[in-house]
Amino acid sequence: MSLAVTSFLDHFFKIKESGSSVRTEVLAGLTTFLAMSYILVVNPTILQDAGMDFGAVFVATCISSAFACMMMGLIANYPIALAPGMGLNAYFTYAVVKGMGIPWQVALGAVFVSGIIFIILSLFKVREAIVNSLPNSLKYSIGGGIGLFLALVALKSAGIVVSNPATLVSLGDIHSPKVLLAIVGFCLIVALEHFRVRGGIIIGILLITAIASVTGLNQFQHVFAPVPSLAPTFLQLDFHDLFTMSLVSVIFVFFFVDLFDSTGVLIGVAGRAGLLVDGKLPRVKKALLADSTAIVVGAGLGTSSTTAYVESAAGAAVGGRTGLTAVVVGVLMLASLWFSKLAASVPEYATAPALLYVGVLMMRSMTEIDWKDVTEAAPAFFTLIFMPFAYSIADGIAMGFISYALIKLFCGKVKEVSYMVWIIALLWAFKLLWLGA
Numbered sequence: 328m329s330l331a332v333t334s335f336l337d338h339f340f341k342i343k344e345s346g347s348s349v350r351t352e353v354l355a356g357l358t359t360f361l362a363m364s365y366i367l368v369v370n371p372t373i374l375q376d377a378g379m380d381f382g383a384v385f386v387a388t389c390i391s392s393a394f395a396c397m398m399m400g401l402i403a404n405y406p407i408a409l410a411p412g413m414g415l416n417a418y419f420t421y422a423v424v425k426g427m428g429i430p431w432q433v434a435l436g437a438v439f440v441s442g443i444i445f446i447i448l449s450l451f452k453v454r455e456a457i458v459n460s461l462p463n464s465l466k467y468s469i470g471g472g473i474g475l476f477l478a479l480v481a482l483k484s485a486g487i488v489v490s491n492p493a494t495l496v497s498l499g500d501i502h503s504p505k506v507l508l509a510i511v512g513f514c515l516i517v518a519l520e521h522f523r524v525r526g527g528i529i530i531g532i533l534l535i536t537a538i539a540s541v542t543g544l545n546q547f548q549h550v551f552a553p554v555p556s557l558a559p560t561f562l563q564l565d566f567h568d569l570f571t572m573s574l575v576s577v578i579f580v581f582f583f584v585d586l587f588d589s590t591g592v593l594i595g596v597a598g599r600a601g602l603l604v605d606g607k608l609p610r611v612k613k614a615l616l617a618d619s620t621a622i623v624v625g626a627g628l629g630t631s632s633t634t635a636y637v638e639s640a641a642g643a644a645v646g647g648r649t650g651l652t653a654v655v656v657g658v659l660m661l662a663s664l665w666f667s668k669l670a671a672s673v674p675e676y677a678t679a680p681a682l683l684y685v686g687v688l689m690m691r692s693m694t695e696i697d698w699k700d701v702t703e704a705a706p707a708f709f710t711l712i713f714m715p716f717a718y719s720i721a722d723g724i725a726m727g728f729i730s731y732a733l734i735k736l737f738c739g740k741v742k743e744v745s746y747m748v749w750i751i752a753l754l755w756a757f758k759l760l761w762l763g764a
Contacts, residue, residue, distance in 0.1 A: 336651060340404060345648040352406070355647025356655025359408050362638035363656075365528040365681045366392070366410045367663055368673045370630065373416045377424040377431045379629065382555025387628035389664050390557075395621030395633045396657030400650030403613040406642055408656040409621055412634035413685050414473035415584055417480050419631040422719050423577050432565035435626050437574060439564055441581035442622030442632070449615035461748060465727050467692040468707035469584065472714035472723045474689030479715045481682035484675045485509035504544055505676045508535050512680035520684070528681050535677040545674045552668035560629020579754075581632055583724060589618050589634040702738050706731035725755035 333349050336342065342349060371384040388411055395409035423434045447453075482488035486506045491497035499506055512535040519527030539545035568574065621633040642652050693711070698704045710727030717723065732752040735744045 340400075340649040340651045342649050342651065347646055347648040349651065351646040352649055352651035353655050355406060355642035355652040356659070359406075359636075359639050359642030359647065359652060360656045360659040361529065362527075362642075363408060363410060363636045364659075364663070365532055365678075366413070366636075367660075367666070368529075368532055369413070369678045369681055370411045370416055372673070372675065372678050373420050374431075374631065377420040377434070379431050380555075380559035383557050383559040383561070383629055386555050386557045386664060387560055387625065387630040389660050391621060391625035391628050391630050391633050393657040393660040394624050395618065396653045396660065398617035398621060399614065399635075400653030400657065402650075403610050403617050404650035405610070405614055406647035406649060406652035407614070407639045408636050408642070408653050409589075409618055409633050410636055410660075411625060411630045412585065412589075412632055413682070414477060414689070415581065415634065416631040417473075417477055417682075418580060418584070421480060426718065427577070429574070429577070430565060432563050433567060433569060433574070434577070434631075435560075435629065436564045436566045436569050437578045438581055438632050439623055439626035440566075440569065441578050441585070442619055442626060444578070444582055445585070445619030445622055446616065449612065449619045452612070461745065462703065462731065462743075464696050464703040464707040465710060465731060465748075467695045468710035468727060469724060470689050470692040471707075472711045472727075473584065474686040475711065475715040476686075476718075476723075477682050477689070478686035479718070481679040481686065484682075485679035486676065487679075504542070505539075505674075508539060508544070509676040509679050511535070512677060513683050516680050516684045517687075528684060532673060532677050532681055535680070536673045539674055539677065540672070545672070545677075547672045551665050554664045557628065562627055563629060564626060576755075580724060585622070585632050585634050589615075702734050702740055702743075705734055722759075725759055728752040729756050729759075 336349050336352075340352070342352060367385065367388055370388045371381045374384045375381045392408075392410035399405055399407050399409060419431075419434055419438070423429050423437070424431050479488070486499045486503060487501075487509060488496050489499040501507070501510075512531050515534060516528055516531035519530055524530065536545065536547070540547035569578075618633065618635055625631070625633040639647075639653075642656075693707075696703065696707045706727050709730045710723050712723075713719070713726045714723030717726075728748060728751045732744055732749055735741060
C-alpha cells in the first residue's frame with residue numbers, strides 16, 4: 328500500500344489518533360469477516376425455506392452487508408460490522424411466512440417499515456430512551472430465548488430432533504450419516520472456537536460440506552460462478568394489508584428484537600475496543616442511523632433485518648479501533664458475490680451446527696439476569712421458554728412483558744415497572760386476548 332494511500336486512510340479514519348495502524352485495521356477487518364462469513368451461507372438457506380430464490384438472497388446478503396459495513400465505517404467510524412441478523416431471519420421464515428402464512432413479499436414490507444421506524448426513532452433519540460427504560464431481565468432473556476429458538480430450528484433441520492405425535496418431539500435417527508455429520512460439525516465448530524481459530528464457524532461448515540460431497544451424501548457444484556440475478560427479490564416489497572393488527576405485531580417484533588440486539592452489540596463491541604467515554608458511545612446517533620438505514624436498504628434488496636454483529640468483537644480483539652475495519656469487511660462481502668455456487672452446495676445439516684453454536688453464544692446473556700430475585704427471574708424464564716415451545720419469538724416477547732407487569736403488580740413492586748413496560752405489556756395483552764395469537 329502506497330504512502331499516500333496510507334496517509335489518506337490514517338487522516339480520514341483518525342487511525343493513529345485511535346492508537347492503531349492501517350495494517351492492524353485491515354487485519355481486524357479480515358478477522359471479523361472470517362468470524363461472520365457463515366451468514367453468507369446460512370441466511371440464503373433460511374430464507375429459501377420461505378420460498379425466496381437462493382441466489383437472489385445470497386446477492387442481497389452480500390450487498391446489504393457491504394452497504395451496512397460501509398455506512399458504519401465511513402459515517403460513524405466504528406469497527407463494527409453488520410449483516411442480516413440470525414434469529415431475525417429465522418423469525419422471518421419460520422414464524423411469519425411459514426407459521427402465519429404471510430407471503431415473503433409482505434414480510435419484506437414489514438422489515439422495510441420497521442427500518443423506517445428505526446430511522447425516525449434514531450434521529451430523535453427515542454431508541455436510546457426505550458432501551459434505557461426496560462428491565463435487564465427482559466433485555467437479556469430475549470437474546471437467550473432466540474438462542475433456544477435457533478437451537479430448535481437447527482436440531483430439526485439436521486434431523487437430530489423430529490416430530491412425535493405422542494411426545495410432540497423426540498430424538499431422530501442418530502444412525503443417519505447426515506445426523507452424525509451434523510453432530511460432528513457442531514463439536515468441530517466448538518473445538519475451533521475454543522482454540523480461537525479464525526473463521527471457526529465457516530471452516531466447520533465447509534469441512535462438513537466437503538466430507539458429505541466426498542462420501543456421496545451431497546452434490547458439490549462449483550466454487551466460483553457468475554453473480555446471480557437479484558431480480559427475484561429486488562424491490563419485491565408488498566405493503567398489502569400490512570397494517571392489520573397481526574402484521575403490526577410482526578413489525579413490532581422485527582423492530583423490538585433488532586432494537587436490543589443491535590444496540591447491545593454496538594455498546595458491547597465499543598466497550599471491548601475501549602471506545603466508550605464515561606460509559607457512553609460517542610457518535611452514537613451516527614452509528615444508530617447507519618444500522619437503521621441498512622435495514623431499509625436490505626429489505627429493498629430482498630433480505631431480513633440487518634443488524635450489528637457480535638463477531639465484530641473478534642476484530643476489536645486484534646486491534647480494530649476505527650471504521651476502516653468495517654470498510655474492509657464490506658469490501659470482502661462484495662468480493663464474496665462470485666462464490667454463490669459454493670454457498671448453494673452447502674447442505675442443511677452442514678449449516679445446522681452453525682445455527683446451534685450461535686444459539687450457544689446467545690444463551691450467554693442469561694448470566695446477566697438476577698436469578699435470586701424471583702420477580703425478575705420468572706418473567707425472564709417465561710420469555711425464554713415460550714419462544715421455542717410456542718415456536719414464536721413474538722409470543723415469547725409478549726409473555727415476558729405481560730408476566731413482568733403482572734408479577735410486579737402482585738408482589739407490590741409496581742414502582743419498579745416503567746411506563747414503557749406497561750404500554751408494551753398492555754399492547755401485547757390486547758393483541759393476544761382480543762385479536763388472537
